[in-house]
Structure formats: structure tokens, C-alpha cells
Amino acid sequence: MSAWRAGWRKVAEKARPRLRRPPLLVLPAAGWFLWFLLAPLAIIFVYSFASKGVYGGVVMKFSLSNYVRSADLIYLHIFWNSIKLATLTAASCLLIGYPMAYVMATASARMRAFLLVMVVVPFWTNFVVRAYAVKVLLGEQGPVNALLASFGLISEPVVFANTAFAVWLGMVTNYLPFMVLPLYVSLEKFDFSLLEAARDLGASPVKVLFKVLVPLTKPGIVTGLVFTFTPALGEFVIPDLLGGAKTMLVGNLITEQFLKTRDWPFGSALSLLLILTVTGSLVLYLRMEARRQKAEEGA
Amino acid sequence: MLEIKSVSKSFGKADVLRDISLTIKEGEFFSLLGPSGCGKTTLLRLLGGFDRPGTGEIHHNGVRIDTLPANQRRFNMVFQRYALFPHLSVRDNVAFGLRMKKVASREIASRVDEMLSLVQMAALASRSVTTLSGGQQQRVALARALVNRPEVLLLDEPLSALDLKLRQQMQVELLALQRRLKHTFIFVTHDQEEALTLSDRIAVMNDGVIDQVGTPQEIYEYPRTPFVARFIGSVNAIDGEIKDCRPDVIIVGGPTKRMMTVRPSRDGFRPLPVIPQGTPIRILVRPEKFKILKSAPGPEQNALDGTIREILYQGPVTQFFVQLRDQILIIAQPNTAVTARKGFSGGDKVFVAWAPEDCLLMGRDGPLPVLESPPVDPALSDAQLQLPLGIMEDVRMAGGVAQGG
Ligand SMILES: Nc1ncnc2c1ncn2[C@@H]1O[C@H](COP(=O)(O)OP(=O)(O)OP(=O)(O)O)[C@@H](O)[C@H]1O
Numbered sequence A: 001m002s003a004w005r006a007g008w009r010k011v012a013e014k015a016r017p018r019l020r021r022p023p024l025l026v027l028p029a030a031g032w033f034l035w036f037l038l039a040p041l042a043i044i045f046v047y048s049f050a051s052k053g054v055y056g057g058v059v060m061k062f063s064l065s066n067y068v069r070s071a072d073l074i075y076l077h078i079f080w081n082s083i084k085l086a087t088l089t090a091a092s093c094l095l096i097g098y099p100m101a102y103v104m105a106t107a108s109a110r111m112r113a114f115l116l117v118m119v120v121v122p123f124w125t126n127f128v129v130r131a132y133a134v135k136v137l138l139g140e141q142g143p144v145n146a147l148l149a150s151f152g153l154i155s156e157p158v159v160f161a162n163t164a165f166a167v168w169l170g171m172v173t174n175y176l177p178f179m180v181l182p183l184y185v186s187l188e189k190f191d192f193s194l195l196e197a198a199r200d201l202g203a204s205p206v207k208v209l210f211k212v213l214v215p216l217t218k219p220g221i222v223t224g225l226v227f228t229f230t231p232a233l234g235e236f237v238i239p240d241l242l243g244g245a246k247t248m249l250v251g252n253l254i255t256e257q258f259l260k261t262r263d264w265p266f267g268s269a270l271s272l273l274l275i276l277t278v279t280g281s282l283v284l285y286l287r288m289e290a291r292r293q294k295a296e297e298g299a
Numbered sequence B: 001m002l003e004i005k006s007v008s009k010s011f012g013k014a015d016v017l018r019d020i021s022l023t024i025k026e027g028e029f030f031s032l033l034g035p036s037g038c039g040k041t042t043l044l045r046l047l048g049g050f051d052r053p054g055t056g057e058i059h060h061n062g063v064r065i066d067t068l069p070a071n072q073r074r075f076n077m078v079f080q081r082y083a084l085f086p087h088l089s090v091r092d093n094v095a096f097g098l099r100m101k102k103v104a105s106r107e108i109a110s111r112v113d114e115m116l117s118l119v120q121m122a123a124l125a126s127r128s129v130t131t132l133s134g135g136q137q138q139r140v141a142l143a144r145a146l147v148n149r150p151e152v153l154l155l156d157e158p159l160s161a162l163d164l165k166l167r168q169q170m171q172v173e174l175l176a177l178q179r180r181l182k183h184t185f186i187f188v189t190h191d192q193e194e195a196l197t198l199s200d201r202i203a204v205m206n207d208g209v210i211d212q213v214g215t216p217q218e219i220y221e222y223p224r225t226p227f228v229a230r231f232i233g234s235v236n237a238i239d240g241e242i243k244d245c246r247p248d249v250i251i252v253g254g255p256t257k258r259m260m261t262v263r264p265s266r267d268g269f270r271p272l273p274v275i276p277q278g279t280p281i282r283i284l285v286r287p288e289k290f291k292i293l294k295s296a297p298g299p300e301q302n303a304l305d306g307t308i309r310e311i312l313y314q315g316p317v318t319q320f321f322v323q324l325r326d327q328i329l330i331i332a333q334p335n336t337a338v339t340a341r342k343g344f345s346g347g348d349k350v351f352v353a354w355a356p357e358d359c360l361l362m363g364r365d366g367p368l369p370v371l372e373s374p375p376v377d378p379a380l381s382d383a384q385l386q387l388p389l390g391i392m393e394d395v396r397m398a399g400g401v402a403q404g405g
């Protein structure tokens, strides 16, 4: 919850003038930041250079072996699987979520409130329950099969369980709100007369989309992508439940190090690498964006 | 030539436009004038292609266009709130239309530069549009539309967001631009003075219908309906009853024992209608057509007597509020040395006089049913066309139009 709320705020803040904050009010935020972010990060940073004791546990002896080990082809392959899944999820959420957010932003005030609630309702249930719900939906006696059969499209029930499609559907179902909400915030502020202006100047509908609508809602798009890609990268429960644990993902791998093999140092190194990958690409993107903007203003 | 043929438009149950027919000539500066909510924007949006008419057709040079989408018409629109693209620079905003039409980039550069210098925005070409002032944004919006060399330029109250000084300056620039480029301009405004100053012809709209179309002079001097008379400038209404109706004079019984006479206008453009005796009518007189006198005028003038209630000095004119038996007349007198010396003050008994030629005859609550449209003298509109810009400015500054209702 708090993740998308924070992001929502981030988008909204762009338009808000900076307020002077009294230092005392900063304390809770600073405390939260220290306790939940910096402290764990520091711990896994230190652990990642230690090594595993004979019976589990952490032996504080500096070595780079965990990092060397994670460069193994097996682990790189697992990383790659995760990145693929996260990319597919984020991209699908964008393609499905953008039209949804557009409809929401252009709907009447009452309809808008209703649709917003509909997007948020899934958060009222546990996310494992949601994953199971998708499983039931796609089951051999489930409504999807019933529907397909009633149209006469299939004679035998389709087995969706443990397929890539089921994983995809589960991921999209779960992460779609994280995409829709920031997009909605962006689109709600959008001045739709700009679309008419573009049409007036001879732009085809496709051009209107890519030359006006998309550039001007980019903050929402980027936030949505970050909010879906980042958690999807570490996701493993949905692929396990719906995909039958056929492919190993970074999430599984890390959990295994901490809970099964009890190799905390290697788990820490993997976690840190995951965090670095995500922040690294974000920083890179922001840099590029800043440079592009500067170039535009200077031109 | 742009022809609007019996166009109607409703939103749900609300009939916003009702059977609108208009013909707009090539190269004309045509204004749509009317109060807020009368359907001006709706009509402009039909022309721009953002909405479809409910019934009726729109033809441009003989081709039906109301079925074409906006991006396939050679019309461009200057939006009420400009609708500039905030993510693009001034230059890129102006170049947008040409890029969409895949014009060669060298030609784009030269046309954009030319247009930017025309609207005096060349120095700010690479600025982001979000950093511009209202007047600057307005010029960019104008340049963005004009650079496409539209056959018809649609302007939706483009000057309404500007302060008075800038608005007057932009009016002059707009007019100069239109005279130079000779595009057809369709200009929406609810500012009557602006419409009078700029337009070759004006259509006065009232609640979804067009009350009158004509040159500024025709509209001001010969309003066809009380609404038009009241909307363009202000008028006084004096109720009466037809006593005698002859080709050269109509005698009207009014609020006092003194009969009122109505004669054809001095230019002969407005012959007298034929109205049966006893018909209740209303005479409209503009405040500046009245003269305020200390003694009764001769019989060749109409006159009513009353008491001065209020004197408002307004710079070029002084406004007098004169109380008659059961109504108040508003009189505007130019502040010449002569009138100043007369020295009226509140409470004075005075006579309000006006010429029989300055009466506008209307029904009690609508136009006269028998009044035919005033003949249009082509020489009149041509003279208007050829007024040099400086004079237009002077005319406006002189404040020939009385304000208020
Ligand atoms: N999309 C719409 N849906 C419903 N009603 C509309 C719509 N557009 C306009 N109207 C109604 O049509 C009427 C005319 O609107 P329009 O915008 O054409 O007025 P206008 O003459 O441009 O007024 P203004 O001078 O205030 O801009 C108004 O009563 C308005 O509420």
C-alpha cells in the first residue's frame, strides 16, 4: 500500500511548491528511513563480504567469494529469467493499464470514484489469496473454461495450470493497480484540449498518442514501470503457485539462501546485487533524462 | 466560401444551436458575437471538426466538410486557453503542424522563423512555452495556427485572457495580420467593442440562433431585434402606440402628450415599415443620440421632459440619468467645451431631445414583424475594409460606443 501511495505523492509533488518544513517534523521520516532502509542495507552489505559457517551462521572473515560465485552462469541465468518476467509484467501492465487509466480519467466524477474503488478493492485481500483466485479462475472446472466451452471454442477443458500464461495472468492481475494508479494521477491532470489542438494541426490519432499524450504523461508511465518492475523482479510466490515452480527466479534463490541452505552471506550478496541492478538502472535513466532535458533547454 | 446550412446541435436535451445558416466569404474577418453560453464555441467546434452537427451541413468551396475529421480539414483553431504543448519549445510548438504534414525540414525551419518574426516571438523561439506571459503565449498560439496557412482560421476568444492594454495592442496586430495574409478569420468574442473594431461582418448570436448578420455599422445603426440593439452598445426603450403611418413619417403616441415622430434614416438605408394604426411598439434610442436641453426643442425634434437624477463624468462623455414619469433614460453627451459650459446639476428640470431619424422601431417584446432587412450598401463595407490601422485605433480610443445597458 504505502509503496504506491508514496509514488503517488511523488508524482503529485512536482506541481507543488516546496514548503519549509520544521526540523522536528522530519524526525519520523528520518527514523523510518534509518531503521527500515539503511540499517538492513548496512547489515546485508557487511554480511555479503562474510562467509558461511559450517553449520550455517555467519563467519566474519572478509572475502569476495560470494560475488565471484554469483557470476556463475547458473545464477546469471536465474537473474535473466527474473528480468524477463519483470519486464514482461511491467510492459503488459502498461499496455493494459494505460487505456484503463485513460477511461478513468475521462469518465464522469461518479464513474471515476467507482472505478478507483474497483482498482483498489483487490488490495483488501491477501496477495496469496489473489494468486489462488487466479488459479481457481483458470482451473479445469473454472469460469474461463466454462465460458470458452459455452461459446463452443473448446471441447476439452484447457489446462492452464502451470503454464507461462497462468504466471503472466497472475503477475498482471497482481501488479496492474501499481501501474494504473500513477497513470491515473498523470492523466487526471492532463489537459485534454491538447489532444484536440494536435488533431487540429493535422496529427493522426497515432501521432496524437505518441507526440502529445505519452510525452506529457511520462512521469506516470515511469512511476508505473518502476512500481511494477521492481517488485516483479523479486517476485517468486506467484510463479511458484501458478507456474508450478518450474523456473528458478532470483526471489526463490534468495529465499532459499536464507531459509533452506542457510547461506546468509551469499543471500546477502544476491540481494545487494538485485538492489544495485534496480537502482543502477533507475539512476542511469534519471541521468539520461536530466541530460536530455538540459540539451532541450539549451537548444 | 464557407457555407453553414441549417446546422443544429444538441447536447442531451439542450438545443445549443438551432438551425444556423451562414455564409462567410473568402478572406473575410467574420465575428461571432454573443453572450456567454449562446453557443459560439459549439459552432466553432463544428467548423473545426471537433464535433459533428446534429443536423445540417457545412460546405467549404463547394465541398462538404462536416463529415471530415479535424486533421483532414485545412482549418486551424486558436483555442480559448491556447492549448500550447507544454513539453515543447516555442519553435517546436509552431513547427508541430508542419511536421505532422511531413513538410521538408528546411522549409519548416524557414516558415517557422518567418512566422515567429511576424508575431515578434523570434527572440524567444527556444524558450519553453510554460515560461511565457499570457500575451506571448497568445502570439505563439496564433503563429502555431497561421504557419499552416489555413484556409480558415478559427479563433475562440483569443484575447479574453489578456489585460486591456495588451488586448488592444493584439487587436491591432491581429487585424494587420489578417489584412496582410488575407486568410478567412472566424473570430469568437463576447466583447461587442472588439467585434465592432475588428470585423468585416458580425453575426450576433442569442441562445443558439443568429439574430442578425451584418457589417459593424449595420449591426450598430440598424439592429433588427431588441436583443441586438441592447447587446451592441446600450439603448433606451420608449413605449408607444402607432397613431399614423405614412411612407415618410410615422407618428407615435408616447408617455407624454407630445407625439413622437419617426422618419427614415438619413442615409436612406432604412425605409419605414408599414404598421397598422394602434399597434403597440417600442422606440429604441441610443444614449449618444439624445441631446439634453434646458428648454423644449422645436416640433422637428422629439422630446420628453424629466429631472436629472445622476450625472456621471466618464472622460470623453458624461452620462446623465434622467427620471421621466415612470422610467429612467440614460443619455451620453460628449464633453465638448459647449456642453461643459451649460452646467447641469442633479434635480434640474430638463428636456431630452432626439431626431426622428434616430429612432429604432421594435415590437414590444421582439422585432417588428413587418420590418424587412435593411439593404446592404457594398460601398459601406468597403470603406470599413480600407480604413488604415491607425485610424481603427483612434476610433476605438475615442470610445464611440457607450457602455452598459
Ligand atoms: N459537451 C457539452 N455537453 C453538454 N453541454 C454542452 C457541451 N458543450 C457546450 N454545452 C452547453 O452548450 C451551451 C453553449 O456552450 P458554448 O460553449 O458554445 O457557449 P459559448 O457561447 O462559447 O459561451 P462562452 O462565451 O462562455 O464561451 C452552454 O449552455 C453549455 O453548457
Ligand SMILES: [Mg+2]
Pocket: B040, B041, B042, B080, B156
Ligand atoms: Mg466559448
